[in-house]
Amino acid sequence: MEYPMNAQAVLRTLPFIVMAAVSLIDLLAGPTLGFLPLLTLGPTFASVSGSIRRTAVVGGIALAICLPLASYNSLLGTRQNNLTIATIIAITGASMLASRLRLRRERELANVRLIAEAAQRVLLRPVPRKANDLHVALSYTSAMAEAQIGGDLYEVVTMPNGVRLLIGDVQGKGLEAVETAAWVLGAFREAAYDEPELSRVGERLETSLDRHLSGETFVTAIIAEVQDGEISLLNCGHPAPLLLRGDGRICPAEPPEEGLPLGLASLGSAMPKPHRVPFGDGDRILFYTDGVIEARDEDGTFYPLPERARMLLATDPQTALDQLRADLLAHVGGPLQDDAAMLLLERRVSRVTP
Incomplete structure (x- = not known):
């Protein structure tokens, strides 16, 4: 100990x-x-x-x-x-x-x-800090509870015509959660390049999980694509990301309809459809896992992420995300009870001066 x-x-x-x-x-x-x-x-x-x-x-x-x-x-x-x-x-x-x-x-x-x-470092590869016109910041905090490996996962894939990303959380902990996360990441890394439609990427992930999962294991996830001044979000039972507009407005990117997590297709529910949100120059979007919003202080109060998200507007993405992580740990006052992953994207359109 x-x-x-x-x-x-x-x-x-x-x-x-x-x-x-x-x-x-x-x-x-x-x-x-x-x-x-x-x-x-x-x-x-x-x-x-x-x-x-x-x-x-x-x-x-x-x-x-x-x-x-x-x-x-x-x-x-x-x-x-x-x-x-x-x-x-x-x-x-x-x-x-x-x-x-x-x-x-x-x-x-x-x-x-x-x-x-070591297993998580192999599984979760470093994300690119710059992808097309996006600047990417990452924060991953392990729960450190008796060496229990968490099931949080993320990936960013750069393509010629856009950027696709995945963030998710596997139900449970331990080696079984890591194995499930490996299947999800492997399927996403292939489907992100092969499938022209975002919904087809989600279907590929569902098929892969249906092939390898047993029981009632599931994965909450968001599959996103940034392209042509907007971001498409396919939300599969995951906490909605926070949009931080260039003018200072902050709002959650709630899906128009609730979608089931990946791995629960046997319940008969159809795959949710992607919804598009404007994502212009100077806008930022924060993806996170439930380890962030379910973190509690000594009085049992959850971390107020929507209130604290304003600090993400102050500086460059990585510095701002590091400040938010420090604030999260200060709120808890000790080690986290669950892994907490955060991805912050900022769109910066390059301008050519004549």
């Missing part, structure tokens, strides 16, 4: 603070109350964050403190003091074993996280 830096400092000094407090109380109280067995708290607390050697050293210090205090209290050699010494030695040995098991688990978890991060 990983702790913040200030918590680590407290845990490292806690065994010594506890043993010093026990010694002081024992000196003040005298031999009648018998506080010396509480010195076992030192090696016990040391095993929480320290190494095996550090735990053994703390146990040795506890034993070194116990002997002169027992002599001061005229308890040295008594049955009570011999039992206290045996208890300190036994607790120190048990704490060393606990520390060894904890360190082994931390190493295993660190290896799993490295593998998980």
Whole structure:
């Protein structure tokens, strides 16, 4: 388990603070109350964050403190003091074993996280920062919950006559979610080049998922295409993106009709149709996964993305998106409970000066 830096400092000094407090109380109280067995708290607390050697050293210090205090209290050699010494030695040995098991688990978890991060880096390729007349900014924040790999996915494909992109979220976590995300991304990367119509791209993804998914697994997604001053959006049960107009207006790009997520074609619902939205020079659009809007603070309040989205208008896309991510983490006050992916697109039409 990983702790913040200030918590680590407290845990490292806690065994010594506890043993010093026990010694002081024992000196003040005298031999009648018998506080010396509480010195076992030192090696016990040391095993929480320290190494095996550090735990053994703390146990040795506890034993070194116990002997002169027992002599001061005229308890040295008594049955009570011999039992206290045996208890300190036994607790120190048990704490060393606990520390060894904890360190082994931390190493295993660190290896799993490295593998998980490597798998996601292979799966989620870096997006182009510039695609035709679009400037693209990306933010991806992992939940970091016991190395659980999330199912958030994204891709940007540049074509001669436009740009197509995909953002989605697979139901669930773990390797099954990554496998599903791989199928979706593979199908999109092929269909984005092959299919002239955006709806056909969605059908290809649905067919691929129907072939490989089992049970009730589904994927919420938006497939988009930027072309000729407008953006076409095929929304399959995903949170609507936010349009940020060049004049400062912010509005969600809600689909005219609700569409089911990908993978639920067996329910009999038809594939939703793309809807077009003007997307001119200076306009921006933010795509995001539900890990952003479902992030809560300590009081359980969801992150107010529509209210905070205005900061995306201030600077260049990547800097603005980094500021929004920092604001999201500040709102939560700790690690996210779900992965959060954000894509910010800005359209800049190049002008040729005669």
